[in-house]
Amino acid sequence: MANTHHRAAPVHVHPDEVPVLTALTALADPVRIELVRELASSPDWTRACGSFDVPVGKAALSHHFGVLRSAGLVEQRDEGPRRVNRLRREEFEARFPGLLALVLRPD
Amino acid sequence: MANTHHRAAPVHVHPDEVPVLTALTALADPVRIELVRELASSPDWTRACGSFDVPVGKAALSHHFGVLRSAGLVEQRDEGPRRVNRLRREEFEARFPGLLALVLRPD
DNA sequence: GGGAGTGTATGGTTTTCGTCGAACACTCGG
């Protein structure tokens, strides 16, 4: 029987299941804030993980996306060889009103 | 000459001078969240530092209050032998709209 | 003035977290 291997689909967590502490912890990091900001300024599903301007290697980058997924901030989908992202604006805003706006603000 | 020693007044930081990352970092801790919540459910200037129900020693507690002060979340005043606290609701809300509400929510 | 109560400061331990290098898995184009 043909063992058709697929890449393991990314594990997603809906914002509704995320505790406040988890959301705050996820956003309390300069690299992840930058990821969220760049993601917010791009159309959905247009940014692959490796396309962000952050000063870390790809191992750390992969880790950060895992944290963002676990906090319900990012949704991912496999598109050929790369994994494209989408910021979960509405869902996250519904769960944590105003929080995303604070992070996206020019400051 | 009488050397009238006074306790060093606590150093305060106004929320307007606080970066978003600092505010989020301050709130991304279970002990500090509990401090903020208890503080919010008490009248101003009624709670001394030692009167909070958190599972840490007083050294760690003092440290946490320092973090909250640096994030513009708490104001302190010396009242006799104890240091009483006040949550800077309005000022913090003006700087980071909605953030305090998220933390104070029943969740 | 002595002693209890309260909070800060210091030094050191433990834990957590961000990071990297290397190895591995998958996709796609030549």
Added chain:
DNA sequence: CCGAGTGTTCGACGAAAACCATACACTCCC
């Protein structure tokens, strides 16, 4: 089928942060 491109996983490392015990400083009351 091979190689380049992309992303995850693993183990290890170092830095940061939380914590404690102790010592110290100040205030008040007896």
